[in-house]
Amino acid sequence: MRPRLTGVYIHLPYCDVKCAYCDFFSIARRHVDEDFWLRYRDRLLEDLREQFALLEADTPKPVLASVFFGGGTPSRAPAFVIEAVLSAIKRSFGSQTNAVEVSAEANPESLNDELSQAWLAAGVNRLSIGMQSRDAAVLKYLGRLYNEKAYATVLRRVRNLGFANINVDFITGVPGQSVRSTLQDLEFAVENDVTHISLYQLTIEPATLLKQRIESGMLQPPSDIRQVRQMDAAIQFLAQQGFARYEISNFARPGKTCRHNRLYWTGRPYLGLGVAAHMFTGKRRFFHERSLENYLRGQAPRHDSGAALRDDLINALRLKQRLPLTRILGCFAPALHARVLGEIQSAGEKGWLQKNKLWIALTDKGLKHTDSLLASLWQIAPD
Numbered sequence: 001m002r003p004r005l006t007g008v009y010i011h012l013p014y015c016d017v018k019c020a021y022c023d024f025f026s027i028a029r030r031h032v033d034e035d036f037w038l039r040y041r042d043r044l045l046e047d048l049r050e051q052f053a054l055l056e057a058d059t060p061k062p063v064l065a066s067v068f069f070g071g072g073t074p075s076r077a078p079a080f081v082i083e084a085v086l087s088a089i090k091r092s093f094g095s096q097t098n099a100v101e102v103s104a105e106a107n108p109e110s111l112n113d114e115l116s117q118a119w120l121a122a123g124v125n126r127l128s129i130g131m132q133s134r135d136a137a138v139l140k141y142l143g144r145l146y147n148e149k150a151y152a153t154v155l156r157r158v159r160n161l162g163f164a165n166i167n168v169d170f171i172t173g174v175p176g177q178s179v180r181s182t183l184q185d186l187e188f189a190v191e192n193d194v195t196h197i198s199l200y201q202l203t204i205e206p207a208t209l210l211k212q213r214i215e216s217g218m219l220q221p222p223s224d225i226r227q228v229r230q231m232d233a234a235i236q237f238l239a240q241q242g243f244a245r246y247e248i249s250n251f252a253r254p255g256k257t258c259r260h261n262r263l264y265w266t267g268r269p270y271l272g273l274g275v276a277a278h279m280f281t282g283k284r285r286f287f288h289e290r291s292l293e294n295y296l297r298g299q300a301p302r303h304d305s306g307a308a309l310r311d312d313l314i315n316a317l318r319l320k321q322r323l324p325l326t327r328i329l330g331c332f333a334p335a336l337h338a339r340v341l342g343e344i345q346s347a348g349e350k351g352w353l354q355k356n357k358l359w360i361a362l363t364d365k366g367l368k369h370t371d372s373l374l375a376s377l378w379q380i381a382p383d
């Protein structure tokens with residue numbers, strides 16, 4: 001059997017405040033004591049041992065390709081958590097760990113020089129900085145903290161300390177945000193030599209403070225037309241600056257695509273350590289509940305039998321690259337293949353896909369319509 005590239009995601013759950021639009025599992029608390037982090041670190045190490053055994057049962061010879069510390073806000077956690085977990089992961093996978101991409105998410109306010117240096121020494125080689133915008137009005141709408149000095153200096157500081165591979169997350173389509181404001185954010189990132197930009201359109205998730213505020217009339221909802229205008233301007237600007245759009249929301253300099261996310265989108269196995277994290281063994285999917293108490297008590301991840309089709313379809317239809325038709329058809333029972341091919345034919349006629357008998361590939365137009373394409377395929381085989 002050929003070795004299989006595998007990723008490891010680690011969820012670190014605390015944030016300074018809960019942003020109004022956020023539906024990730026995160027707990028807002030300004031002070032978290034060291035005892036908590038020691039317990040959480042030990043639980044992550046135990047989780048790693050258990051998940052690695054599940055992985056090896058379904059995927060012999062896994063090869064570590066990427067590690068991703070997400071959250072929550074990993075830059076709120078003490079460095080010893082990342083140091084201990086990263087070295088245990090490398091030990092579990094054995095010696096083939098030379099070219100591993102190791103990313104950590106950070107917010108500008110909490111990523112100081114001391115922590116950056118500790119992360120570099122531990123082996124973190126890619127930063128993902130959540131800015132969302134440098135426009136104070138946009139951040140106010142989103143309910144995010146804003147420290148002007150930290151936002152202005154963080155990219156230059158981490159680059160000077162030695163990080164060469166840096167992503168910045170931005171949001172478009174926020175009411176009150178203009179095309180000019182979006183472009184100013186992108187210009188700032190390009191001037192500071194980032195290698196990767198994630199540009200997400202604001203979506204209103206259920207059970208968020210933002211949804212409540214919109215429903216009560218306190219805030220305006222986003223406008224589709226403005227979102228499309230901002231996204232189109234951003235795509236054009238980033239192309240001119242040499243960033244390739246390789247996924248719906250992701251743009252990279254040559255050779256700097258995010259290896260960890262590509263593992264998800266191409267159906268590779270991954271471990272998911274920490275509260276609320278998900279794992280895929282290559283055959284089976286598991287998830288931890290969204291309960292920190294149960295996680296710390298040692299609750300094992302639960303088998304998620306219904307997630308396979310949904311996740312495969314969503315992941316398969318994100319990347320702007322050729323996708324074997326067999327991968328799409330493999331998500332459906334053989335009796336449904338004719339209907340699936342009919343939907344693919346219809347998407348091709350609308351200009352959303354290029355295709356032949358062996359593969360399909362989303363076009364630029366198709367990247368704007370992935371939700372509609374997924375919905376039409378979904379109707380064929382809801383879970």
Ligand code: SF4
Nearest residue numbers: 015018019022071072
């Ligand atoms: S910092 Fe990130 S994870 Fe934390 S609440 Fe805000 S958006 Fe959610």
